[in-house]
Amino acid sequence: MSDIAIKFENISKQYRLGKIGTGTLSHDLKRWWTVSVRHQEDPYLKIGAVNDRSMKADSEYVWALRDINLEVKQGEVLGIIGKNGAGKSTLLKLLSRVTTPTEGRILAKGRIASLLEVGTGFHPEMTGRENIYMNGSIMGMTKAEITRKFDEIVDFAGVAKYIDTPVKRYSSGMTVRLGFAIAAHLEPEILVVDEVLAVGDAEFQKKAVGKMQDVSKTHGRTVLFVSHNMSAVGDLCENAIIMHNGVVNRMGNAREMISAYLQSTRDIPVSRTWHQIESAPGSADIKIRKIRSTNRDEDIIQYSFTTSDIGIEIEYEVLHDIPFFTHGINLYNSSGIHIFSSHDTNNYHKDRTIQRGIYLTKVWIPANLLQEGDYLLSFAAMRYNPFTVLFHEKDLLRLQVLDTMNQSARPEDYKLEFPGIIRPKLIWEELVSLSF
Amino acid sequence: MNLPEDWTLISEPKGKLVSLNLKELWRYKDLLEMYIKRDIVTFYKQTILGPLWFFIQPIFTTIVFMFVFGGLAGIPTDGIPQALFYLSGITLWNYFSDTLTKTSDTFLQNQAIFGKVYFPRLIAPLSITMTGLIKMFIQFSLFAIVYIWFVMKGVDVKPNIYALLFPVLLLILANLSLGFGIIISSMTTKYRDLKFLITFAVQLWMYATPVIYPLSVMQGNYEKYMWLIQANPVTAVMETFKFGFLGQGTFTWLSLGYSFLFSFIVLFLGIIVFNKVERSFMDVI
Numbered sequence: 001m002s003d004i005a006i007k008f009e010n011i012s013k014q015y016r017l018g019k020i021g022t023g024t025l026s027h028d029l030k031r032w033w034t035v036s037v038r039h040q041e042d043p044y045l046k047i048g049a050v051n052d053r054s055m056k057a058d059s060e061y062v063w064a065l066r067d068i069n070l071e072v073k074q075g076e077v078l079g080i081i082g083k084n085g086a087g088k089s090t091l092l093k094l095l096s097r098v099t100t101p102t103e104g105r106i107l108a109k110g111r112i113a114s115l116l117e118v119g120t121g122f123h124p125e126m127t128g129r130e131n132i133y134m135n136g137s138i139m140g141m142t143k144a145e146i147t148r149k150f151d152e153i154v155d156f157a158g159v160a161k162y163i164d165t166p167v168k169r170y171s172s173g174m175t176v177r178l179g180f181a182i183a184a185h186l187e188p189e190i191l192v193v194d195e196v197l198a199v200g201d202a203e204f205q206k207k208a209v210g211k212m213q214d215v216s217k218t219h220g221r222t223v224l225f226v227s228h229n230m231s232a233v234g235d236l237c238e239n240a241i242i243m244h245n246g247v248v249n250r251m252g253n254a255r256e257m258i259s260a261y262l263q264s265t266r267d268i269p270v271s272r273t274w275h276q277i278e279s280a281p282g283s284a285d286i287k288i289r290k291i292r293s294t295n296r297d298e299d300i301i302q303y304s305f306t307t308s309d310i311g312i313e314i315e316y317e318v319l320h321d322i323p324f325f326t327h328g329i330n331l332y333n334s335s336g337i338h339i340f341s342s343h344d345t346n347n348y349h350k351d352r353t354i355q356r357g358i359y360l361t362k363v364w365i366p367a368n369l370l371q372e373g374d375y376l377l378s379f380a381a382m383r384y385n386p387f388t389v390l391f392h393e394k395d396l397l398r399l400q401v402l403d404t405m406n407q408s409a410r411p412e413d414y415k416l417e418f419p420g421i422i423r424p425k426l427i428w429e430e431l432v433s434l435s436f
Numbered sequence: 437m438n439l440p441e442d443w444t445l446i447s448e449p450k451g452k453l454v455s456l457n458l459k460e461l462w463r464y465k466d467l468l469e470m471y472i473k474r475d476i477v478t479f480y481k482q483t484i485l486g487p488l489w490f491f492i493q494p495i496f497t498t499i500v501f502m503f504v505f506g507g508l509a510g511i512p513t514d515g516i517p518q519a520l521f522y523l524s525g526i527t528l529w530n531y532f533s534d535t536l537t538k539t540s541d542t543f544l545q546n547q548a549i550f551g552k553v554y555f556p557r558l559i560a561p562l563s564i565t566m567t568g569l570i571k572m573f574i575q576f577s578l579f580a581i582v583y584i585w586f587v588m589k590g591v592d593v594k595p596n597i598y599a600l601l602f603p604v605l606l607l608i609l610a611n612l613s614l615g616f617g618i619i620i621s622s623m624t625t626k627y628r629d630l631k632f633l634i635t636f637a638v639q640l641w642m643y644a645t646p647v648i649y650p651l652s653v654m655q656g657n658y659e660k661y662m663w664l665i666q667a668n669p670v671t672a673v674m675e676t677f678k679f680g681f682l683g684q685g686t687f688t689w690l691s692l693g694y695s696f697l698f699s700f701i702v703l704f705l706g707i708i709v710f711n712k713v714e715r716s717f718m719d720v721i
């Protein structure tokens with residue numbers, strides 16, 4: 001007997017894009033004609049494009065997963081990381097049998113419990129107690145098993161006081177805790193977890209990670225864990241895979257994979273130009289042509305310093321006249337925290353219709369504001385009367401801010417990392433001596 | 437499919453044509469029970485009249501039928517007291533039509549949960565059929581009360597040996613409603629039109645079934661449409677019930693046998709279609 005618990009063999013999954021439900025009858029008939037009657041290959045299977053959401057697909061069909069071959073060992077905690085739309089959740093859905101693969105097969109040993117969304121199947125009118133039984137049975141537990149585990153579940157979820165209250169009166173945190181508690185006590189051989197840690201308070205998150213560690217280490221269960229929370233993946237998993245556009249890009253030690261993944265999100269350049277208007281970001285009325293960061297000397301910069309001003313230049317083309325037009329930028333740090341939003345308010349008091357044409361705007365982020373680190377910049381075009389966002393294009397430009405060793409921002413003997421999300425230079429008044 | 441013995445096959449593109457996994461279904465019997473309990477209990481939660489609602493609907497329908505069909509239209513009831521005649525029809529028909537309408541909505545109703553966890557999907561429509569059966573028994577008790585009341589009053593209605601066919605009648609109705617329901621449900625995942633059709637079709641279906649009229653009246657007035665009524669598998673169920681409990685009606689072993697066979701064929705077809713659709717319906721719904 002091998003120690004492999006889950007095996008994905010050449011798994012591919014195709015989805016149909018666009019308006020589902022229209023024209024399906026004709027597709028179905030054509031498919032039935034070629035496959036069943038003429039014994040040829042499915043005509044729609046060939047034309048699938050890779051799952052790249054940044055491009056508009058040429059075909060109606062898209063491969064959400066392509067040729068996944070993966071073996072997960074018994075007792076392994078495998079992290080699955082990747083951008084939204086990389087196919088992580090599809091992979092878990094296939095494993096938890098919510099849908100079937102288009103090609104390939106999946107083999108596994110033992111019972112699989114999935115936490116694709118905790119609290120699934122809770123009936124709001126029923127009490128916590130009734131829902132524990134209901135939810136447990138949905139996950140495949142027998143009544144006797146649930147009764148045996150009942151106190152433990154209630155205890156773990158911390159809902160003993162409200163156990164006979166309808167779930168609709170529960171807070172969202174309580175619902176999540178209860179859902180997680182049920183699944184975690186199911187004692188499945190394989191536990192599939194998708195982003196539960198996005199909800200619940202810090203204390204519960206710690207408890208949940210602890211429980212998952214316990215499940216894998218002491219009971220030798222296999223856990224598949226999808227999360228955008230890199231520190232949780234790092235804490236919990238020995239190994240991880242990086243998914244990108246429906247394929248497994250890399251696999252290996254979890255910490256290495258996390259740093260490789262974080263590195264890959266830094267691929268966004270410091271200066272960008274779009275030559276073709278069709279592929280340029282923007283909306284039907286307005287397209288971005290160029291975006292770049294500069295210093296005070298108008299040089300394009302690869303990085304800046306905490307003590308320097310950063311200029312952002314955006315060139316865009318307006319294809320139709322737009323009344324009450326304005327634009328703005330947003331800045332996010334590498335943890336995804338929104339640092340600030342700034343709109344061009346120069347024309348707020350009057351209606352300035354922007355005419356068709358090409359425009360250049362420049363905005364300055366002052367020195368002594370940003371903390372050391374990597375930032376992602378977004379650009380938005382708006383109308384301010386009434387306020388509507390014409391488009392908001394994220395992750396357009398990367399800014400890298402380095403610490404400087406001069407004294408304007410911090411004392412020379414300060415060796416540690418400077419804490420805080422921003423690092424403004426504040427005005428400190430002269431020290432006044434009040435007594436002696 | 438040859439697998440090393442310790443592997444469980446989770447998923448592959450095409451399943452067997454009929455893969456009714458009874459063993460798996462049995463393993464989830466507790467879930468079935470939970471579902472039934474949930475449906476019964478939540479049916480009257482936060483209502484004032486509570487379980488009384490199970491009776492209100494058949495009582496009022498019977499009264500309205502007595503006025504409209506018995507009084508205004510003057511459709512005879514084979515000498516059976518109108519209340520008994522309509523109530524017996526309504527009790528059985530309600531079971532059939534409720535179950536059919538609800539099971540035909542299985543995939544759409546349960547898409548949230550089906551999209552998150554796996555369990556044998558058949559549990560959902562099966563639970564509806566069972567819940568319906570429980571409701572049917574509750575409503576049957578109403579019929580029994582009215583029945584006894586009429587007997588005490590000295591009205592000439594006697595049950596005969598054919599009343600013992602009642603469980604068979606229920607089985608036929610369960611098969612038919614479940615079978616048709618899951619076929620429609622499987623098709624509505626892609627073609628939503630059927631959803632609108634079903635409520636309408638069930639309504640019309642009632643008029644093609646001897647619910648508000650006895651088969652003998654149909655025979656007398658619309659001889660040339662009799663084939664339609666007789667092809668309807670619910671007809672024999674209604675007539676057998678009335679024959680067994682009320683002593684009036686047209687009963688033949690042939691028509692009952694036809695209904696019986698028909699119901700199993702529908703159920704079998706339903707399971708095939710359902711199995712095919714349940715594998716990937718999340719992608720099209």
